[in-house]
Amino acid sequence: MTDHAHTNCEELLSSLSLYIDGELNPELCHELEKHLAGCDNCRVVLNTTKRTLDLVHAPIEKLDVPEDVRERLFKRLKLDDYLNQKS
Amino acid sequence: MNKTMSLEISLEALIAGDRAEFARLVDTYSGPIYRLGLRMLGTPQDAEDVLQNTFLNVLTHLSTFEGRSSLSTWLYRIAANEALMLIRKKKPEVNMDDAQAGENDEDLLPTQFVDWSALPEDELLSGEGKQILDAAIQTLPEAMRIVFVLRDVEGLSIKETADALNLTETNVKTRLLRARMFLREQLSMYYGERITREE
Numbered sequence: 001m002t003d004h005a006h007t008n009c010e011e012l013l014s015s016l017s018l019y020i021d022g023e024l025n026p027e028l029c030h031e032l033e034k035h036l037a038g039c040d041n042c043r044v045v046l047n048t049t050k051r052t053l054d055l056v057h058a059p060i061e062k063l064d065v066p067e068d069v070r071e072r073l074f075k076r077l078k079l080d081d082y083l084n085q086k087s
Numbered sequence: 088m089n090k091t092m093s094l095e096i097s098l099e100a101l102i103a104g105d106r107a108e109f110a111r112l113v114d115t116y117s118g119p120i121y122r123l124g125l126r127m128l129g130t131p132q133d134a135e136d137v138l139q140n141t142f143l144n145v146l147t148h149l150s151t152f153e154g155r156s157s158l159s160t161w162l163y164r165i166a167a168n169e170a171l172m173l174i175r176k177k178k179p180e181v182n183m184d185d186a187q188a189g190e191n192d193e194d195l196l197p198t199q200f201v202d203w204s205a206l207p208e209d210e211l212l213s214g215e216g217k218q219i220l221d222a223a224i225q226t227l228p229e230a231m232r233i234v235f236v237l238r239d240v241e242g243l244s245i246k247e248t249a250d251a252l253n254l255t256e257t258n259v260k261t262r263l264l265r266a267r268m269f270l271r272e273q274l275s276m277y278y279g280e281r282i283t284r285e286e
Contacts, residue, residue, distance in 0.1 A: 010195075010196065013195060013196075013197070013268075014195070014264060016264065016267075016268075017260065017263055017264040017267055018260065020267075021245075023245070040200075041197070041200045043202075044200045044201070044202040044204075045197050045200070045271070047202060047204035048199075048202065048203060048204050048271050048274070048275055049267055049268070049271045050204065051203070051204040051211065051274075052220070052267065052270050052271045052274050053239060053267065054211075055211060055212070055216065055217065055220055055274070056220065056239050056240060056270075057239075058212055058217070063118070063121075063122055063125070064118055065117045065118055065121045065138070066131075069121065069131075069135050069138065070114075070117065072135070072139070073113065073117065073135075073138055073139055073142065074110070074113070076139050076142075076143070077109075077113065077142055077143070077146065079106065079109065079110045079113065081106070082106065082107060082110035085107070085110065086114055
């Protein structure tokens with residue numbers, strides 16, 4: 001990490017994922033936040049990782065199973081009788 | 088797929104061979120399983136194969152389901168296995184052990200430090216940005232991608248993901264971190280370049 005020379009960065013980076021999920025233990029959480037306050041690069045990594053996940057979770061057109069795929073599935077499972085009873 | 092939905096399905100009725108209940112199960116879980124297939128294999132045809140094989144398998148093994156995991160975790164386990172088996176069949180050269188999942192620490196180290204997180208929402212969600220993300224997900228090693236899809240796309244917990252994939256929770260956390268770091272790097276290269284161009 002040549003552009004990112006703080007000694008703690010690598011170590012704390014491994015906690016980033018748990019921190020974002022709110023699953024990091026309080027002690028490490030405190031340590032990470034203290035580090036983040038003084039490390040621009042780590043803050044950028046944190047913010048852009050969060051944004052990456054926002055994008056993953058962004059409400060895009062919900063991809064449903066196409067009707068012809070559902071029909072073939074029901075036929076394969078011998079569920080033809082229930083094709084018109086979508087729950 | 089959430090717990091409320093899975094609670095509505097009667098396991099008792101399913102095991103007793105209730106076809107209407109099985110049809111409800113299929114309709115409830117088809118979407119997530121089809122999407123998992125698409126994310127893992129990349130084509131609608133393969134996603135359909137994953138979907139069909141998963142439910143054929145469910146039908147065969149339902150009577151032996153012991154309820155040690157939730158019904159949804161069990162379904163995800165079958166679907167993940169089907170997807171990974173199909174990948175192995177189509178790409179025998181793909182190695183899906185831990186080494187393939189990137190145990191090298193250097194994979195983790197960020198190289199991109201442009202802060203694009205403040206870009207406006209509509210710019211981030213532009214078709215192109217989403218495409219870059221989708222393409223990047225497709226390039227994740229399979230062992231890492233399946234963890235990412237279950238946890239971050241489908242919203243399973245770490246424990247549910249570990250149960251579905253027969254991995255330890257530590258292993259899931261490691262793969263998830265690597266997947267997220269990899270995707271962040273890819274998006275940072277894209278948005279970073281755009282920001283630099285605009286300046």
